[in-house]
């Protein structure tokens with residue numbers, strides 16, 4: 001059977017990256033997506049904005065919604081101190097299998113926990129199953145029509161604390177209008193927009209950073 005795009009992306013990482021070197025994994029994926037096949041990783045331009053938000057925050061407990069091939073998982077985990085933990089949720093089992101291998105090639109499996117399943121099923125179980133009180137940082141990059149309901153679900157489950165930072169990908173393309181309207185108008189958030197481009201293209205896209213005020 002024909003290989004899938006995530007499998008071809010993993011092959012490119014195996015061929016060009018150095019095991020245990022996260023930056024080489026990131027560069028191999030960006031090169032593959034720019035010169036071989038587009039894929040829905042956050043990419044290098046928006047990825048640099050993600051890096052700066054994570055570096056400034058220095059989070060201990062991180063949640064990522066939507067792993068895909070693990071590109072942003074590696075970008076975030078490489079900036080975390082070894083004691084920190086990143087839980088990443090991926091719905092698609094094939095994507096999850098690829099992401100596990102990408103994360104292992106980067107040598108970051110000690111601080112990453114990849115969980116297969118739907119965000120709405122796992123968010124209510126974070127406390128009892130993972131012993132998580134609250135998250136310091138949440139990266140939203142999954143189904144665009146789940147950003148808002150899952151944010152409300154995280155609020156209801158008490159997973160956000162005063163100062164928790166939410167960073168949302170694709171707020172322009174594909175777009176998350178209901179989520180944007182909520183975080184920009186709610187008195188419980190301080191929100192700002194980082195204008196950028198859709199990964200590997202000239203189309204406009206951007207990230208929305210929203211601080212939960214409690």
Ligand SMILES: Nc1ncnc2c1ncn2CCOCCNC(=O)c1cc(-c2ccc(F)cc2)cc(O)c1O
Pocket residue numbers: 040041042065066067068089090091092117118119120141142143144146169170173174198199
């Ligand atoms: N744990 C979970 N719970 C629920 N759902 C889950 C889940 N885990 C995964 N999923 C399923 C959704 O995963 C992928 C979501 N990402 C995107 O769809 C995406 C699309 C584009 C894009 C595509 C085509 C264009 F023309 C222009 C832009 C760009 C991006 O940067 C994107 O991130």
Ligand SMILES: [Mg+2]
Pocket residue numbers: 040041042141169170
């Ligand atoms: Mg995205």
